[in-house]
Each structure stands twice: as C-alpha cells, then as structure tokens.
Amino acid sequence: MMLIAQGKVKRVDSLVRVALKNGAGIQGICQKLSEAAGKLTSTKSFTEDDMKLAYLVWKMGGPRLVNIVARALGGPSVSTVRRHMGSKGLQASVAFPTSDEMRHNLKISLGKDSGEVGALTEAPTVTVGYVLAVDEIAVEKRMRWDPERNMIIGLCREHGHKRSLEFNTMDEADEILKCLVSGEMHLSSEASVLAVSGLGDSPKEGVARPIVLSGTCKRETVPNQTRLLRLTADTLKEELKSVNGRLYVIATDGDARRRRALIPLTLSHDLQEGSPLYSMLGPLPLFNRRMGVDECTVDFDQKHLFKRARSALLSAKGITINGVKLTKDVIKAHLKSEGMPETTARILLAPEDKQDVPVALRLLSAIARLPDAKPESPPLFRLARKCLRYLGHLYRHLLEAHTNLKLTLREQLAHLSAAAHLLLAGYTAFKGDLCPSQFYFDQQSTIKTAYFCVAKVKRDNPKGQLHLMRIGTDALEKLFGIYRTMIGNDTNVDTYQLASRATGAVNCTRILEEKPDWDPGTRRLQMKSSIVESTEDDSVAAEKSDHINPKAWEGDVHVEHANLQTHWIQGRATAEEEL
Structure with a gap:
C-alpha cells in the first residue's frame, strides 16, 4: 500500500x-x-x-x-x-470532385471497410436522418504530389481540368507552371469541406464525416457549385442506404453564391398531398412547403444567423422600423438607460469582430431584456424603445429556442413559430429597412427546416428524439476546431495535408463526443436558465450558450410528443399578441 x-x-x-x-x-x-x-x-x-x-x-x-x-x-x-x-487517409479531390473520390471518403468516414475508431458498421434498426454541411477552410497555396495516386494536388477545382494532373514526367509540371504564370489555372486558397453528420441519438452519428475535400480559387460559378452539391447529395443518398440513413438537410452559412446554388436542390418542388409529411405540415397556415428532391431542405445555421443579426444592428445603415432609425448610438443609449455599463455597451456594439458568437448572443439577449420605456421618457425615446421591443421579442424567441436547456421540443417549436410570424409581419411592413432580404430568406428557411426535420423523424422514427442544435453546420465547426488544435491556430496546411489530417480530426471529435468529461469545452453545462433570463454574468452565460451540446439539454425532445400544427398556431397567437 x-x-x-x-x-x-x-x-x-x-x-x-x-x-x-x-x-x-x-x-x-x-x-x-x-x-x-x-x-x-x-x-x-x-x-x-x-x-x-x-x-x-x-x-x-x-x-x-x-x-x-x-x-x-x-x-x-x-x-x-x-x-x-490506425486508419486509412481521406483523399483530397485532384480537380473537380468525382463520385469515386466521394465513395472512397465515405467508406473511410463511415468505417465500412475497416474496424477503425468511430465506424458506423452496423445499420440502425430505424432510419436516421443526416445533414450534409458545407463550409470552407483556408489552406496554403502549395502544390503537392500524392504518391498513392501519382497525382498533383493543390490546384483549384474550377480550372484544374485544363491540364493533366497525373505526374509522369516533368513535362506535366512545366505545363502547369505555365498556366499558373498566365493565370489560366490557380493554386487553391481555400478548401471546400462537405461533411455528413447524423441526427440520431448515438454520439457516433453526430460527428461530421468529410465526403469532399476540394481546393477552390473562389471563382466558381453558381451552376458549377450546384453541380458539385447535386453530385455529392446523390452519391451520399446511395451510400447512406447501407447504414439505413436518409439525407434530410443541406446546411451552409450565408454565402451568397452557395445560396443561389442550393435553390434548385432545395426549392424545386411543392410538398405533395400524398406524402406522409403532408398531414403534419399541410394544415399549417402561411407555412412554406417548397422543398427539393427527396424532400430535402436547406439550413443556414442559427449561430451564423445570430452573428448576422448583430451585424445588421452595427451597420452604418442600421435598422429602420416605422420610420425610426435604430443606430448603434440609439441602441447604446437604451442599453445604458437600463443600467448597462458604458464599457460593456461599447464592447457589445464594437464592429471590429463580427464573428464572435458569444458577443452576438450577449447583444441580442440584452435587447430582448429591454422593458417598456418609462412614461416620463421623451416621446422619441419611447418610440425607439417600442421598436426595440419588437426586435427584442424576435430575438427572445430565437434565443429561447436554441439556448434554453430546459425547453421541450414542443416549446422550442412554438418559439420558432412566433419568431417566423414576427419576422414575416415586420418584413412585409418594412422590407429591407428591417433586415436584408438574404437574412429574411435564410432565417425563415432555417425555421422551416426545423419543422420539416421534426416531421421526418416522426415519419422515420416515431419514438425517436431530435435535438435542433444538430441541424446545421455545428458538427463541421467542431471538426474544424479539432483540426485547428492539431495544426495550431496561427498556421495553415496545404490541401494534401488537410486530407491526411482529416481522418484523425474525425476520430478525435468522435472520441470527445463519447467522452464529454475528458474535454472541459464540451462538458455538461450547468446553466440554470436561458441566456435571456440568466442572472449570472452575461458573458459567462453567452460562452456556455455557444458550447451547448445534446448531452446538456434537459428538456424532453421526443418527437412523439410534438404536434406541429398545434405549436405553429401557438406561436402565431403569441406573435399576434406581441405585435
């Protein structure tokens, strides 16, 4: 002893x-x-x-x-x-991604041909919905030789087809060099990563698994991007059949070109009365029932939308409601009138870092907490406060739905419905003065997709659960976070190195999902209330809200207890009352 x-x-x-x-x-x-x-x-x-x-x-x-x-x-x-x-490495696309490259990566990502860590070798007994997430990551502009395929890696997919990339002699390298000098071909400055993650209960299913790792020079046309997304979705649908999976959603950020590229894939059809989903979604008044092939819809990730909502408030144009222009100075005055320190208000309204999710959550929740103006306040102040109260109602419903760990799925859907109706009423009245048309489309599409996903899970797995936070690009962002830990935050790798490290990043993410106690960044969060109602330091609450995971959610998220028509109407009634 x-x-x-x-x-x-x-x-x-x-x-x-x-x-x-x-x-x-x-x-x-x-x-x-x-x-x-x-x-x-x-x-x-x-x-x-x-x-x-x-x-x-x-x-x-x-x-x-x-x-x-x-x-x-x-x-x-x-x-x-x-x-x-150990596990086999993923392949970066040589030029424009091919279905063979996608199938190779899927077999490795899903673990079909090996017993590697994180493998989905056994198909679930019920159908599991999957999300195809798309995002870019910066890479070094550098060509590399892939010895396994004898190919030259590192050129953009948009123009890589103009010369042979098979490395047999120095003649191929010389031809590529001439094209680079003339500007006919380009080195990749970013890599598009397309990854699939599941909406099921298992931690293995929730991990982002890369399908495509493709270099880009950011000169891609909309039709070509549609072709890439369509090819990836079609290949994925075929491969998911072996694990009893089904593609529900294509998720992205607010990239303008990709938004247009996704329209043919996610807005090409109306929901037909013969579909099992129609009985759940058809009776919803004012609900957008447009979708793509196989009932696929698009999601723009709520965290990105929170950041964009803050950016709209910080823009030089500001937001105009009922002729009242809400600028940064106006918002600051109202926040300070309710006791917010000058330093805090200045931090929340600083335009330098528009990618900070916790700061965005703090600002939106601060506006959501603003009460009615005091009767003795000046008339213009009371009018501006009334407009801010409208925004506060909108932000509160969105924040509650995505950050209040105690909410049930039923309550989340009611909040989302209220937000959709408030945004519809405001945009109908004020158009672009309230928000950009792109933001309106993206936010409404994201809410619509949440309802579609609940309906699909009720169809495919009536006793199952659905965590709305898994709909979006969050799983891919976690993968990027692990990847940055592996290579360092102040450096980039080339396209070939990205592929060689991607498998390890996937496995690390899967292990940390299974072992949340090992990583303090993904531990069970002790949030006593949502960020809107939080009584603790709002910076601490915002940081916690940015790291919410399914294990932290306390509310009942079983789809069998949700009635889409009831919750949609409840949200509409709430919006009418607040308007």
Whole structure:
C-alpha cells in the first residue's frame, strides 16, 4: 500500500486486472506490485479508454508526446496506438470532385471497410436522418504530389481540368507552371469541406464525416457549385442506404453564391398531398412547403444567423422600423438607460469582430431584456424603445429556442413559430429597412427546416428524439476546431495535408463526443436558465450558450410528443399578441 501511496506503481488497475486474470492471489498481487515498483515488470494490457486517450494525445500533441506519456504514466506507445487504432487517409479531390473520390471518403468516414475508431458498421434498426454541411477552410497555396495516386494536388477545382494532373514526367509540371504564370489555372486558397453528420441519438452519428475535400480559387460559378452539391447529395443518398440513413438537410452559412446554388436542390418542388409529411405540415397556415428532391431542405445555421443579426444592428445603415432609425448610438443609449455599463455597451456594439458568437448572443439577449420605456421618457425615446421591443421579442424567441436547456421540443417549436410570424409581419411592413432580404430568406428557411426535420423523424422514427442544435453546420465547426488544435491556430496546411489530417480530426471529435468529461469545452453545462433570463454574468452565460451540446439539454425532445400544427398556431397567437 505504501508503494501505491508513494506513486511508485504505474497503472495499478491494469496490473491487478492482469494478475487476477492469471489466477494470482493476494500474495501474488503484492509480489507483482513490488516488482512493478522496482521496474522489474510492467503490464502491457490496455483498455479501450487507454487507447482512445493515447490516440487523442497522438493526434493533438504528436507522436513524441505519446511516448513521453507512455514512459511517465505507463500508457501505450505510439506504435501500439497506430497498430490498434490506425486508419486509412481521406483523399483530397485532384480537380473537380468525382463520385469515386466521394465513395472512397465515405467508406473511410463511415468505417465500412475497416474496424477503425468511430465506424458506423452496423445499420440502425430505424432510419436516421443526416445533414450534409458545407463550409470552407483556408489552406496554403502549395502544390503537392500524392504518391498513392501519382497525382498533383493543390490546384483549384474550377480550372484544374485544363491540364493533366497525373505526374509522369516533368513535362506535366512545366505545363502547369505555365498556366499558373498566365493565370489560366490557380493554386487553391481555400478548401471546400462537405461533411455528413447524423441526427440520431448515438454520439457516433453526430460527428461530421468529410465526403469532399476540394481546393477552390473562389471563382466558381453558381451552376458549377450546384453541380458539385447535386453530385455529392446523390452519391451520399446511395451510400447512406447501407447504414439505413436518409439525407434530410443541406446546411451552409450565408454565402451568397452557395445560396443561389442550393435553390434548385432545395426549392424545386411543392410538398405533395400524398406524402406522409403532408398531414403534419399541410394544415399549417402561411407555412412554406417548397422543398427539393427527396424532400430535402436547406439550413443556414442559427449561430451564423445570430452573428448576422448583430451585424445588421452595427451597420452604418442600421435598422429602420416605422420610420425610426435604430443606430448603434440609439441602441447604446437604451442599453445604458437600463443600467448597462458604458464599457460593456461599447464592447457589445464594437464592429471590429463580427464573428464572435458569444458577443452576438450577449447583444441580442440584452435587447430582448429591454422593458417598456418609462412614461416620463421623451416621446422619441419611447418610440425607439417600442421598436426595440419588437426586435427584442424576435430575438427572445430565437434565443429561447436554441439556448434554453430546459425547453421541450414542443416549446422550442412554438418559439420558432412566433419568431417566423414576427419576422414575416415586420418584413412585409418594412422590407429591407428591417433586415436584408438574404437574412429574411435564410432565417425563415432555417425555421422551416426545423419543422420539416421534426416531421421526418416522426415519419422515420416515431419514438425517436431530435435535438435542433444538430441541424446545421455545428458538427463541421467542431471538426474544424479539432483540426485547428492539431495544426495550431496561427498556421495553415496545404490541401494534401488537410486530407491526411482529416481522418484523425474525425476520430478525435468522435472520441470527445463519447467522452464529454475528458474535454472541459464540451462538458455538461450547468446553466440554470436561458441566456435571456440568466442572472449570472452575461458573458459567462453567452460562452456556455455557444458550447451547448445534446448531452446538456434537459428538456424532453421526443418527437412523439410534438404536434406541429398545434405549436405553429401557438406561436402565431403569441406573435399576434406581441405585435
């Protein structure tokens, strides 16, 4: 016992487990402990958790750190981890992505041809909905040779077809160089990442799994982007059949070109009366029932929409409601009148960083908490406050639906309905003075998709659950976060390196989803209320709201308890009352 207390015996649990397995008694176990303390013996028996932890250390800290941990704490070495948990690498697209490249990446991402970590080798007994998320990440402008395929990687997909990229002699390299000098071809400045994630209950299903890793020079036309998205969606639909999956949503940010490219894929058909979804969505008044092939819809990710709502408030144009122009100075005056410190108001209204989600949540929630103006206030002040109260109602419903951990799915849907009706009424009256048409379209489409997804889960898995936070690009953003941890926040890699590290990032994300206690950034959040009603420091509440995960949600999200028509009408009644 003294040896153990002094820390001279590494991995006592493993040593005792092996000794018991070999039939040792108390004396035998004590003998083994003494030998281990004198470094005369060691155990090489590792649990699955030991391997997963070592894998995280390997991918995030490098092979040298794994071996340091192995010697210091008795964990597995990098060679052991590589042998037990190694996996094949994903392929970056040489030029325009092909279906063969997509199928190759899907087989690896879904783990069909290996027993690698995170594999979805067994099809669920019920149909699981999937989200195809699209986003870009910056890469170094650099060409690389892929020895596995003997191809040159790093050129943009828009113009990569103009020369042969198979590397047989220096003639191919010389021709590519001439095209680069003339501007006929370009090196990739960004990589488009298309990844699939599931809406099921299993942590494995919620991880983003890359399908396409394709370099771009940002000169792609809308028809070509539609072609890429259509090819990816069609290939994905075929491959998902083997895991009993079905594509529900294509999710993206607010990129203007991609928005137009998605219209043929997500707004080409009306929901037909013969569809099982029609009985749930058909009776909803004013509900947009346009969709794509196989009832696919589009989502623009609510976190991006929160950031864009803040950007509209900070713009030079501001927001005009009923002839009242709400600028940064006007908003600051109203926030300060309710006790907000000057420094806090200045931070929330600073235009420098428009990508900060917690700051966006803090500003929108502060507006949502504004009360009616006092009767003795000046008339113009009361009029501006009335307009801000309208915005506050809109923001409150959106924030409650996505940050209040105690809400049931029924309450979330009612809040989303109220937000949709408030936004409809405001945009009908004030058009672009209230918000850009793109924001209106994106926000309404995102709310519509939430209703569509609930209906689809009720059809495919009536006893299942649906976490609305999984609809969007959040899973892909988590993958990017792990990827940045692996390479560093102040550096980029080229397209070939991106593909070689992507598999490790997927596996790390999956492990952390299964082991939330290992990562304080994704631990169970102790939020006592939503950010709108929070009584703690709003900066702390905003940070927590930005890291909400399905394990943290406390409300009942079983779809069998949700009635779409009832919640849609409830939200409409709430909006009418607030208007």
